[in-house]
Amino acid sequence: MPMDHAPRRTPDRVKDRPTWLISRTFARSSGLLAAGFESHGSGLRSYHYRLLAALEEWGPASQADLGRGTGIDRSDVTAALSELEGRGLVERSVDPRHKRRNIVTITPAGIAQLLELDNVIDGIQEQVLKPLTSAQRRQFIALMVKLLAADEPLPKGSL
Amino acid sequence: MPMDHAPRRTPDRVKDRPTWLISRTFARSSGLLAAGFESHGSGLRSYHYRLLAALEEWGPASQADLGRGTGIDRSDVTAALSELEGRGLVERSVDPRHKRRNIVTITPAGIAQLLELDNVIDGIQEQVLKPLTSAQRRQFIALMVKLLAADEPLPKGSL
DNA sequence: TTTCAGTGTTGGTATGGCCAACATAGCAAG
DNA sequence: CTTGCTATGTTGGCCATACCAACACTGAAA
Numbered sequence: 261m262p263m264d265h266a267p268r269r270t271p272d273r274v275k276d277r278p279t280w281l282i283s284r285t286f287a288r289s290s291g292l293l294a295a296g297f298e299s300h301g302s303g304l305r306s307y308h309y310r311l312l313a314a315l316e317e318w319g320p321a322s323q324a325d326l327g328r329g330t331g332i333d334r335s336d337v338t339a340a341l342s343e344l345e346g347r348g349l350v351e352r353s354v355d356p357r358h359k360r361r362n363i364v365t366i367t368p369a370g371i372a373q374l375l376e377l378d379n380v381i382d383g384i385q386e387q388v389l390k391p392l393t394s395a396q397r398r399q400f401i402a403l404m405v406k407l408l409a410a411d412e413p414l415p416k417g418s419l
Numbered sequence: 420m421p422m423d424h425a426p427r428r429t430p431d432r433v434k435d436r437p438t439w440l441i442s443r444t445f446a447r448s449s450g451l452l453a454a455g456f457e458s459h460g461s462g463l464r465s466y467h468y469r470l471l472a473a474l475e476e477w478g479p480a481s482q483a484d485l486g487r488g489t490g491i492d493r494s495d496v497t498a499a500l501s502e503l504e505g506r507g508l509v510e511r512s513v514d515p516r517h518k519r520r521n522i523v524t525i526t527p528a529g530i531a532q533l534l535e536l537d538n539v540i541d542g543i544q545e546q547v548l549k550p551l552t553s554a555q556r557r558q559f560i561a562l563m564v565k566l567l568a569a570d571e572p573l574p575k576g577s578l
Numbered sequence: 579t580t581t582c583a584g585t586g587t588t589g590g591t592a593t594g595g596c597c598a599a600c601a602t603a604g605c606a607a608g
Numbered sequence: 609c610t611t612g613c614t615a616t617g618t619t620g621g622c623c624a625t626a627c628c629a630a631c632a633c634t635g636a637a638a
Contacts, residue, residue, distance in 0.1 A: 270489070270490075271472035271473050271475075271477070272476060273472050273537060274469060276560070278544050278547055278548055278556070279449075279451075279452055279544060282441075282445050282448045282547070283445060285441055285445070285563050286441050288566070288567065289437070289438045289441045289442065292438075293438055294624095305624085305625095306625090307625090310430065310433060313430035313433050314430050318430070322585080323585075324585055330429070331429075333626070334586070334587085335587070335589085335627085335628085336627085338588090358584090358635065359634065360585045360632095360634045361584085361585060361586080362585085378432060381436065388437055388438060389437055389566075391565055391566050391568065392562065397437070399558060400437070400559075400562045401437060401440060403551065403558065403559045404440040404441065404444050405440065406550055406551060407447070407547075407550050407559075408440065408443050408444060409550065410549070410550045446626095464593085465594085466594085481616080482617065483617080492594095492595070492596060492597085493616080493618085494596085494597085494618070494619075494620085495594080495595080497617060497619085516604095517603070517615090517616085519601095519603040519604075519615075519617070521616085
């Protein structure tokens with residue numbers, strides 16, 4: 261969660277540590293994101309967006325696969341999907357091969373909503389990176405990609 | 420809060436957006452931090468560290484000033500300070516000039532604890548930045564500083 | 579047939595960042 | 609002095625993100 265108001269000062273031993281900088285950067289980014297979703301997001305939040313994006317890109321999937329694919333917990337997937345279903349943005353249907361499983365599909369309305377959110381979110385990227393030149397932006401992105409590359413344990417298939 | 424297990428894949432429209440990269444970077448950093456505090460942090464958490472650092476660096480201060488200085492809410496300052504006081508790491512005494520105000524002072528034990536946490540946290544910086552060369556680390560830090568510079572509204576004095 | 583892993587759900591936890599209300603203390607004007 | 613205003617510390621709550629635990633049930637392997 262964002263710490264909206266920055267401290268007036270920050271202790272020296274804190275203020276230049278990467279972990280601190282990262283958390284402040286995140287606070288800023290996530291604050292901007294929340295504000296953007298708030299004003300133009302139709303009441304949806306990042307879970308919804310991620311789920312819609314996954315469905316649009318990978319096609320229909322079970323909830324469990326969606327959870328694994330997006331890194332969202334099964335229980336949270338259920339909740340977010342119910343929200344989306346209520347708005348007619350996705351459809352749940354029982355998998356005939358396995359009655360316990362739902363097959364989730366994005367609807368045309370869902371795709372439209374996704375596109376709309378895309379725009380909102382693109383605008384936010386701009387805001388977030390505004391202080392940097394475009395060369396710096398590219399650098400910044402590249403550095404984070406590198407930082408994260410080690411992490412992702414490489415997909416073992418699935419979905 | 421950290422999303423400990425990264426998604427196996429990430430939708431294209433999500434995976435290269437700065438806001439996403441930032442949030443993953445934060446998740447990684449904050450996961451590492453939490454793990455570090457867990458194993459070597461004596462049960463303290465980031466609020467405690469920030470408060471100890473502020474006290475060590477700026478000297479005794481009232482709780483309100485600590486809150487303003489560190490960006491931590493008054494109520495959270497109270498709670499964290501009680502924890503620290505219980506461990507003998509800080510002392511609260513009533514300000515004779517203003518009986519409603521506490522003057523908080525770090526104890527020698529508090530300083531020792533702070534130094535210990537410093538080591539732990541430094542180790543974590545290493546881990547976080549491990550994938551980057553030292554030139555890249557400097558770049559990364561500089562970029563974040565620039566990104567954040569606009570934010571901090573400039574201190575209006577106090578503390 | 580008994581077990582076992584996988585599924586969707588409900589409900590609960592923890593943390594960090596917040597806000598609201600309160601009693602009281604000091605200050606400032608009248 | 610007394611009436612207000614502001615500041616302080618405290619309590620108790622809220623919300624969001626990310627989790628976990630337990631459940632009932634399905635299908636498939638043993």
